[in-house]
Amino acid sequence: MRLLEAVGAHEEGAPAKQLAREAGLALPTAYHLLRTLTHEGYLRREKGVFVLGAAAERLVSNGAQQNRRSMIGEALEHWRDSIGVPVYFAVYREGDVEVVGVADTPGSPAVEEWADFRETAHAHAIGQCLLSQLDEDSRQDHLSRYRVQSITPYTVRDNRTLLRRLASMGRMQPVVERQEYALGTVCAAVPITAGTTAATLAISVPVHQADRLLPAVRELQSDVGRKLGSLAFSISI
Structure with a gap:
């Protein structure tokens, strides 16, 4: 050494x-x-x-990667504790939804990934928020590989309906999803500007606490600027 x-x-x-x-x-x-x-x-x-040599450079790269992931984890834990809800950070990378980090507690658990997040981007707030940030060609490419299908009674039914919804979303407005991915859960996601990569922060609450969702996501939005650097840094992971 x-x-x-x-x-x-x-x-x-x-x-x-x-x-x-x-x-x-x-x-x-x-x-x-x-x-x-x-x-x-x-x-x-x-x-x-x-x-x-190359092996030493890989050590340096891996160490920096672990450091960035630690920074992301600390930011998510901060919001989990201050807002009192599970918090997620995800990016759209190489044609797929990638959940980079999740912070939750036993009393407020994260949504269980019962259906592959990558294949069901149309059904959850994280995926809809990421898809809304893509250009039209990238969005169409994603939907050509991952078919829109109902996974709960509340899920969007077809490509046309989904595309119409995505087109109507405000650029920096939160995306709200109510039991479209998991029954009993409502979610909201906010877009994150990190270079040219689509990214998002999201929260979830049980449906019987749905009145907490919008106040919680507004609190997240108001605080995100102070910790955005650590999240944007993770795009290179």
């Missing part, structure tokens, strides 16, 4: 003798470890100096 840190401190790389000195290692030991690290892909030797 000390050798990796020493190499990482030199953008253009450094020779073995210098790395051994900076890592506080005997030269024979440093040579042995440098050969091993190079063999395993953590270092590369180029023109007599050692630079970080």
